[in-house]
Amino acid sequence: MKKVCMYYFTGSGNTLKIAKHIQTVFNENGYECSLRNMEDSLEKNDELYTYIGLLFPVAIQSTFPLVWNFVNNLPEVTKQKIFMVDTLESFSGGVVGPMKKILTKKGYHCVGAIEIKMSSSMQRNSKKVEADQKKNVEAVKTASDFAKNLIAGKTRWNRVPILSDAMRSISKDRSIWTKQSQKLTIDHNLCIMCGICKKNCPVKAISDSTGKIEINHNLCESCMRCVNRCPKNAFKLGGKIVYQNK
Ligand SMILES: Cc1cc2nc3c(=O)[nH]c(=O)nc-3n(C[C@H](O)[C@H](O)[C@H](O)COP(=O)(O)O)c2cc1C
Incomplete structure (x- = not known):
């Protein structure tokens, strides 16, 4: 075969x-x-x-x-x-x-x-x-x-x-990825704490231990999976909404 x-x-x-x-x-x-x-x-x-x-x-x-x-x-x-x-x-x-x-x-x-x-x-x-x-x-x-x-x-x-x-x-310089990740923010008024982003993050950069979703920008690689999977489109990139690839 x-x-x-x-x-x-x-x-x-x-x-x-x-x-x-x-x-x-x-x-x-x-x-x-x-x-x-x-x-x-x-x-x-x-x-x-x-x-x-x-x-x-x-x-x-x-x-x-x-x-x-x-x-x-x-x-x-x-x-x-x-x-x-x-x-x-x-x-x-x-x-x-x-x-x-x-x-x-x-x-x-x-x-x-x-x-x-x-x-x-x-x-x-x-x-x-x-x-x-x-x-x-x-x-x-x-x-x-x-x-x-x-x-x-x-x-x-x-x-x-x-x-x-x-x-x-x-792209070997980690600071480039951190800087890119820092453009990602979460609208906590939209976030329903469903945990989909945390569960799907490939580098475990998302936590909810403080009672709200937070991104660890030192780990995040900005792959956009959280942004694209969020059921409320609560993530922003550079302050703007991202059109999800659904
Ligand atoms: C952080 C980041 C950086 C990107 N940089 C480039 C780039 O340098 N050149 C390019 O043509 N596309 C770039 N893209 C676009 C993606 O390569 C493209 O949309 C790709 O098809 C996404 O694939 P995926 O849906 O499997 O993640 C970038 C996307 C992300 C999230």
């Missing part, structure tokens, strides 16, 4: 949507394809797969520290084929090349990488919501085509050495 294991991380749901479409293409082509959340999958996995996939959002022109942590903790292998898919609003720069560098050192054979434009998980402009939805429709088609090309051996994973490493280095 041809087997694929795809590890994903998602904040507002875009990457999960793409992962599910790629999974369907694999299944339709006779592969057994499992989908695992990076947050729950840090344990070592010794199984052999036809492909391993890494799927995650772009953040600060790179990706979230927890994704880098996951990749850095992957076991060393011999010629295991691997592919990556990131979803983004417009531009990255610091992820495709640096990730290939880490994976190649660990013995992976990097067979394909693609960046797929989707809605912004931080959308605060009502006028852009419709355009975002259109982008997401197109994104699903791009993802399916990528998966078909992957199976046909027609994909590539290019690396632009110096520039991409320089861009990656910006």
